[in-house]
């Protein structure tokens with residue numbers, strides 16, 4: 189693990205991103221993991237600037253106990269796909285908005301994986317980061333009933349909020 193890694197107990201979810209400039213988006217994944225009390229780690233791993241570290245991270249992910257990897261990147265966003273190429277731990281890809289193409293480049297780079305090596309790809313930006321984390325929670329909830337109950341309560345809260353919505357008629 190790098191010196192920049194942020195860890196809470198033994199991590200079950202790894203959150204990685206290509207740059208600290210991705211944090212503004214990726215912090216929304218971390219916020220969800222914290223909300224559900226899921227042990228996680230978060231760090232910068234750049235596909236094109238740290239390729240050796242990227243492969244090492246992916247190769248060791250399963251033996252280290254990671255159950256999901258949330259990978260966010262922008263532009264020519266190779267990180268999720270290349271990590272997925274080196275591990276069978278599920279990779280949840282988050283397209284980070286880019287400066288010139290608003291993240292459409294990130295989205296297409298991540299979502300268009302050739303058949304055989306999947307990356308579960310989420311919406312561009314904040315919603316994608318949060319939903320990737322909620323999916324990681326759902327994966328863990330399959331074998332953790334307490335977490336499943338937390339997730340059901342989270343959904344119920346959203347239902348109640350939608351039911352309470354009024355319109356300015």
Ligand code: RP5
Pocket residue numbers: 205206207208209210234235260261262263284
């Ligand atoms: C990607 O390039 C990163 O994921 C980031 O979205 C983008 C820009 O990186 P910086 O130039 O801000 O470090 O690798």
